[in-house]
Structure formats: structure tokens, C-alpha cells
Amino acid sequence: MTSILTIVTPVFGIMLAGWLTERFRYLPEGSAKIIAQFSFNVAMPAFLFRTMQEVASLPESPWKFVLAYFGGALLVWIAAAVATRVLLRRSAADGAAVSMASCFGNTVMLGVPLALTAFGPAAAAPVGILVSLDSLVLWVMGTLHIEWANRRDRASSLLIAVGGVVLDLLRNPVVMGVVVGTLWRVGGLGVPTLIDRFLALIGQAAVPSGLFAMGMSLATYRITGQLPTLATIFVAKMILFPLVVFILAGPLLNLPPVWVGVATLFAAMPVGANAFLFAAKYDRAVGSVSAAIAVSTVVAVATASIVLYLMQIG
Numbered sequence: 290m291t292s293i294l295t296i297v298t299p300v301f302g303i304m305l306a307g308w309l310t311e312r313f314r315y316l317p318e319g320s321a322k323i324i325a326q327f328s329f330n331v332a333m334p335a336f337l338f339r340t341m342q343e344v345a346s347l348p349e350s351p352w353k354f355v356l357a358y359f360g361g362a363l364l365v366w367i368a369a370a371v372a373t374r375v376l377l378r379r380s381a382a383d384g385a386a387v388s389m390a391s392c393f394g395n396t397v398m399l400g401v402p403l404a405l406t407a408f409g410p411a412a413a414a415p416v417g418i419l420v421s422l423d424s425l426v427l428w429v430m431g432t433l434h435i436e437w438a439n440r441r442d443r444a445s446s447l448l449i450a451v452g453g454v455v456l457d458l459l460r461n462p463v464v465m466g467v468v469v470g471t472l473w474r475v476g477g478l479g480v481p482t483l484i485d486r487f488l489a490l491i492g493q494a495a496v497p498s499g500l501f502a503m504g505m506s507l508a509t510y511r512i513t514g515q516l517p518t519l520a521t522i523f524v525a526k527m528i529l530f531p532l533v534v535f536i537l538a539g540p541l542l543n544l545p546p547v548w549v550g551v552a553t554l555f556a557a558m559p560v561g562a563n564a565f566l567f568a569a570k571y572d573r574a575v576g577s578v579s580a581a582i583a584v585s586t587v588v589a590v591a592t593a594s595i596v597l598y599l600m601q602i603g
Contacts, residue, residue, distance in 0.1 A: 296406050296597060300399065301590045303497055307504025321505035328499035333397065334466030336492030340401075341417050341470030342480060343410045354415060357538035358552045359426050362392040364533055366430060369525045377517055379574070381438035386564075386573040387518060389431045390581050391525035393567070394558030396423055397463055398499040399589065404554055407597050408547050415551040421467040423555075424563065431567050506562070507583050518577035519584060522560065527585055527592055531557035550600040557596045559585035 310316055369391035373384035394400065396419060404412045473480070480488070534556040538549045560581045568578040 294594070296403065297590060297594050300402055300406075300496075300500060303500040304504035304507070304586070307501040307506075308508050309504075310501075311505035311508035316505075321502050324498050324505070325502035328398075328495055328502060330462045332491050332493075332495035332498060334462045335488040336495035337401075337417070337420065337463060337466035338470035338473070339480075339485070339488050339492055340405070340413050341467060342474050343413045351414075351418065353542045354418060354538065354544055354548050354552065355422065357542050357544065358419060358534055358556065359422070361530060361534035361537050361556065362427065363430075365525055365530045366392050366434075368529065369521065370434070372521050372525070373518075377521060379518070382435055382571065383574045385431055385435035385438055386568040386571065386575075386578055387522055387525075388434065389427065389567045390522045390560045390564040390574075390578045392430075392530060393423075393427050393561045393564040394526065394530075394555060395503070395561040395586070395589075396420060396555050396558055397561075398496070398503055399593075400555045400558045402496045402500075403593060403597075404551050407554070407600075408550055411547045412551050415548045417467050417471060419551070419555050421464055421471075424461065424464060428563070428567070435571050435573070503562075503586070507586060518574060519580045522577065522581040523585055523588075526560055526581070527557065527588060531592075531596060546600075550597075553600065554593065554596050557589070557592050559589040 307321070311321060366388040369388040370381070370384040373379050373387045374381060377383075377387075379387070401416055401420065404416050531553050535549065535553040538544045538552045544552070560578065562582065565575070565578050565582055568575045
């Protein structure tokens with residue numbers, strides 16, 4: 290258990306430092322946004338590019354890994370949508386935002402450092418696969434869901450909406466860091482020493498700056514008046530999703546242990562900021578998703594430790 294705490298404590302400790310900084314207004318207003326933009330647009334792409342250079346050979350059937358994770362996401366998505374309509378008696382459009390929050394975790398800022406620290410270089414391949422596909426798959430699912438819920442049945446409207454999502458993701462620096470890094474490695478181009486050191490120095494700032502900015506942003510979320518929907522999202526995201534993914538990846542598809550661990554850990558990550566952006570874009574369940582981000586991130590200290598312990602890391 291000591292080794293688990295060694296992995297988890299520094300990660301959430303940086304977030305706590307960010308929260309305290311914002312809570313006591315130690316930095317100027319708007320600093321969280323600037324720090325987050327640096328991490329996401331500059332440091333994290335460099336970090337992931339170098340990480341992709343360490344990817345080992347893939348297992349015989351990497352599609353099984355994709356099926357386990359996103360098949361699990363689809364099952365949880367449907368369950369959350371049904372719960373929103375039947376239990377919460379909210380609209381189908383609200384169900385799209387609730388489902389997005391139930392499946393879209395903070396995989397980049399939390400999942401990546403935790404997985405690489407816990408599993409080592411062997412985690413680079415599954416991490417790269419999930420980081421490159423997660424936003425694309427879930428944003429497309431969310432767009433299809435809410436467009437259907439809003440009764441926009443014209444094919445042109447739907448295609449334009451989905452096409453816009455794809456184009457946005459092609460301009461996403463994090464996704465491009467993974468894609469370009471993978472193509473660079475597959476092409477055997479190699480990275481000159483001076484450039485590699487430059488990327489390494491910038492990349493070292495990715496995780497701490499991102500975690501610090503995340504902690505600062507948590508100080509702005511409010512959880513009052515959101516209990517029923519918040520509870521639904523929490524159960525779906527923090528309990529059901531990792532459980533379903535573990536069953537699919539382990540007992541059913543028999544993936545390598547590290548790949549099972551990465552998939553389960555990523556599924557157990559707290560609600561990610563992209564879920565809030567989706568809810569805000571369509572003005573659906575914004576308060577509930579915001580509250581879920583705050584609560585699930587705090588609880589993730591325990592859930593991440595439990596997942597790593599059950600995966601017998603360390």
C-alpha cells in the first residue's frame with residue numbers, strides 16, 4: 290500500500306496546491322486558464338510525443354483493447370441515458386450530457402501520469418491508443434445523441450455537426466502529439482539528441498502544470514442543489530464504468546495485465562473538463578456536470594488507489 294500512496298499522493302498533492310492557490314487568491318485572476326493552456330497546448334504534446342517513442346510492440350489484437358474500453362463506454366452511456374429519463378425524469382437532451390459525464394474521464398491530466406508511473410514504459414502503447422481515440426469517439430457519440438434528442442433529423446445537419454467535431458479534434462494539440470509521435474516512431478525517423486532534450490525539458494512541465502491548473506479550477510465549481518443527477522453521474526463514472534471495462538478487458542477478452550490495468554484505471558478517472566464543455570455547449574445539465582467534476586476528482590484519490598491496489602501494482 291505504501292507504493293500506491295507514493296504514486297497517488299504527489300499527483301493529488303499538486304492539485305491541492307493549485308486549489309489552495311486559487312482559494313486564497315495567491316495568483317492573479319485568470320491564472321488557471323493560462324497555466325492550463327500552456328500545459329495542454331505546449332507541454333503535454335511534447336510529453337506525449339516523447340512517450341510514443343517508447344511504445345513497445347502491440348499485442349496480437351489491439352482491437353480487443355479498443356472494444357473493451359469503448360464497448361464498456363457504450364454500455365455505461367446507454368445506462369446513464371436510461372437512468373436520466375426513467376429515474377431522474379429529465380429530458381433526452383439532458384441524458385446526452387449526463388452520459389458524456391459518465392464516460393468522459395480526466396484521462397490526459399490524471400490518467401496519463403498515474404498510468405505511466407504505476408505501469409512504466411509498458412503502458413505507453415495502451416495510453417497512446419486511449420488518448421488518441423477517447424475524445425474522438427465520445428464527442429461523436431455525444432453529438433449523435435444530442436442531435437437525435439433535439440429532433441434534428443436532417444442528414445446534412447448531423448453530418449455538419451459530426452464533421453465539425455472531427456475537424457476540431459484534428460486540431461487538438463494533445464491528439465496530434467500522440468498521432469505525430471506514433472507516426473514518427475513507426476517511420477523510424479529518430480529524434481536528434483538536442484531536439485529530444487528540448488522536448489524533454491518542456492514535457493517535464495506538462496503534468497505538474499496541468500494538475501496545478503486543475504486544482505485551481507476546482508475552487509470555482511459548485512455542488513449545491515445537484516444531488517440526484519450528481520449521484521447518478523458519480524455511480525456511473527466512478528463505479529460502473531471501471532467495473533464494466535475490467536470485466537470486458539480481463540475475464541472476457543483476456544488482455545495482457547498491463548493493458549487491463551490501464552483500461553480500468555482510465556475508466557476510473559474522475560469526470561473530465563470536456564464533459565463540462567459539452568454540457569455548456571448545449572446548455573444541458575451544466576450545474577450537475579460541474580458538480581460531478583469537483584466531487585469525483587476529490588474522491589478519485591481513493592478510487593485510483595483502490596484500482597492500483599487491485600491491479601497489484603508495486
